[in-house]
Amino acid sequence: QVHLVESGGGLVKPGGSLRLSCAASGFTFSDYYLSWIRQAPGKGLEWVSYISSSGTTIYYADSVKGRFTISRDNAKNSLYLQMNSLRAEDTAVYYCVRRYFSGWFADYWGQGTVVTVSS
Amino acid sequence: DIQMTQSPSSLSASVGDRVTITCRASQSISDYLNWYQQKPGKAPKLLIYRVSSLQSGVPSRFSGSGSGTGFTLTISSLQPEDIASYYCQQSYSIPPTFGQGTKVEIK
Numbered sequence: 675q676v677h678l679v680e681s682g683g684g685l686v687k688p689g690g691s692l693r694l695s696c697a698a699s700g701f702t703f704s705d706y707y708l709s710w711i712r713q714a715p716g717k718g719l720e721w722v723s724y725i726s727s728s729g730t731t732i733y734y735a736d737s738v739k740g741r742f743t744i745s746r747d748n749a750k751n752s753l754y755l756q757m758n759s760l761r762a763e764d765t766a767v768y769y770c771v772r773r774y775f776s777g778w779f780a781d782y783w784g785q786g787t788v789v790t791v792s793s
Numbered sequence: 794d795i796q797m798t799q800s801p802s803s804l805s806a807s808v809g810d811r812v813t814i815t816c817r818a819s820q821s822i823s824d825y826l827n828w829y830q831q832k833p834g835k836a837p838k839l840l841i842y843r844v845s846s847l848q849s850g851v852p853s854r855f856s857g858s859g860s861g862t863g864f865t866l867t868i869s870s871l872q873p874e875d876i877a878s879y880y881c882q883q884s885y886s887i888p889p890t891f892g893q894g895t896k897v898e899i900k
Binding site: 718719720721733735769774777778779780781782783784785786 | 825827829835836837838839842843848880882884885887888889890891892893894
């Protein structure tokens with residue numbers, strides 16, 4: 675079955691950097707768009723970024739544009755999110771999700787990794 | 794961006810009750826509306842996609858309806874394991890956006 679496992683979260687000071695990783699299994703990784711969705715403490719869900727199956731199409735929410743970089747390695751079945759210039763408002767659980775094959779919704783989610791930005 | 798508004802923000806109901814959650818879009822989204830369930834401390838899980846299609850494994854007591862700008866999620870007979878927050882999400886345009894969530898508790 676489909677598994678998505680995030681790693682790389684932690685505590686970082688404002689202005690610092692983190693790199694999140696997501697290891698995927700149970701499906702043909704290179705066929706699917708993948709995304710990062712985050713949830714701030716006690717808050718709702720925000721679609722942060724997505725990357726197409728080939729990596730040629732990428733989207734960023736305005737809140738992270740210019741600071742975050744999404745990438746993927748289809749040979750390693752892995753998704754990444756490089757987060758630079760982190761701010762307190764980036765504190766959240768970050769979920770790696772698989773986009774449904776032909777629609778803009780998330781059919782599988784990882785368990786999430788916690789990012790805390792605090793001095 | 795399309796704004797999604799859910800009501801109520803929270804509700805309390807008894808086991809066996811029929812529960813309805815409403816989601817409204819700021820513009821027409823046709824039938825591009827999805828629902829997720831998030832149990833405490835867990836990742837969200839896809840419940841219903843394209844208004845009324847149940848994701849595999851989802852109990853039949855869950856159903857969805859609506860079109861255009863107004864949608865509903867119904868739990869026909871609330872069970873203790875349905876305690877969760879429920880989120881609607883539009884997939885009509887990029888970026889996909891979520892409602893603020895509805896927390897369902899047992900009375």
